[in-house]
Amino acid sequence: MKKVQIILIAISLCLTSFNSATADKYFNSVVVQDSIPVQSKEEKRAKAKQELKDSHQRLFVGVNYVYAKLSTDLTFKLENSIFSANISLESNFKLPATRMFFTASLIYRFTPRSGIYVAYYGITRKATFTTEKDYIFLGHTIPTGINGEAYFDTRVLSAGYLLTILQKDHAFLGAYFNVYIMNLTTGFKARHIDLDANLGLTLPLPSFGLAAIFPVKKWFKIHANVGYFGLSFEDLGGSISSFSLLLEFKPIKWLGLNLSYQSFDISVYDIQDGINFIVDYNFRGPALGVSVVF
Known part of the structure; x- marks a missing residue:
């Protein structure tokens, strides 16, 4: 017991x-x-901003030197007419079918959620040649045997808002909503002949796209960008699409050496002085460049 x-x-x-x-x-x-202690929303935002600043991924600036193959077709048609004329500026007017030029882009994230995205490129081309047959250009006839200079200049600026969709372990995915300002200028100059047209689209043309950064190694990243714009009015409109794939090699933390492939397609129509213009223009090619990140 x-x-x-x-x-x-x-x-x-x-x-x-x-x-x-x-x-x-x-x-x-x-x-x-x-x-x-329980953090307030303001404290959480301040902490996230500081983490973004310390990550050295707040500002990306890239400059690339592109070697591109170009194609430019112009179609002219008088109003109330069933006849039209089509000219390839590379084949008929002997403009260079390849060209080297600079492109530039910028991504700045002022908060972890929001930022801006800007892209620009410009190409100037001209050629002196003798016409081998009669051409209808800008509503006028250029006779055979005329020695003159043809040109086609391109200026494109795209800028707008960047929304962060995903940010994790230096990987980034964002959607941008941009406005395009585009100016296309073409013409033909010869003795007693001076034809030119400014096919400028300076309206706020919306563009939507995705920008992504995928880290593979500490010293190697892949950047991708795809965008599209489309607009159609009775006497003005067209479409723009762009794509780029970039490999970034980082010898030091803030500097990148870039190898990329870029493509850009424009198809626009406009009416000036009773003439319908249709421009189909594109370039594609590899590029080398540098980028800085802060």
């Missing part, structure tokens, strides 16, 4: 000790949890 009592007393002491330890552990955890 005494043995049973001793066993019961021992079990009771063990249970009491266990309950006391459990209570102390629970009490201590509650105290620790209660001692952790």
Whole structure:
């Protein structure tokens, strides 16, 4: 009987000790949890901004030198006429079918969620040649045997808002909503002949696209960008699509050496002085460049 009592007393002491330890552990955890300060929304935003600044991914500026193959077709049609003329500026007017030129892009994220995206490129081309047959150009006839100069200049600026969709472990995915300002200028100059047209689209033309950065190694990243714009009015409209794939090699933290492939397609129509213009223009090619990140 005494043995049973001793066993019961021992079990009771063990249970009491266990309950006391459990209570102390629970009490201590509650105290620790209660001692952790709760951050306000403003404090969380400030912390996220500081983390973005410290990540050195707030500002990206890239400049690339593109070697591109170009194709430019112009179609002219007088209003209320069933006849039209089509000219390839590379085949008929001897403009260079390949060209080297600079492109530039910028991404600036002023908050972890929001930023701006800007892209620009410009190409100037001209050629001197002698016409081998009659051409209808800008509503006028250029006769055979005329020695003159043809040109086609392109200026494209795209700028707008960048929304961060995903940001994790230096990987980035964003959607941009941009406005295009585009100016296409073409013409033909010869003795007693001076034809030119400014096929400029300076309206706020919306463009939508995605920009992404995928880190593969600490010293190697892949950038991708795709965009599209389309607009159609009775006497003005067209479409623009762009694509780029860039490999960035980082010898140091803030500097990148880039190898990329870029393509850009424009198809626009306009009416000037009773003439319908249709421009189909594109370039595609590899590029080398540099980028800086802060």
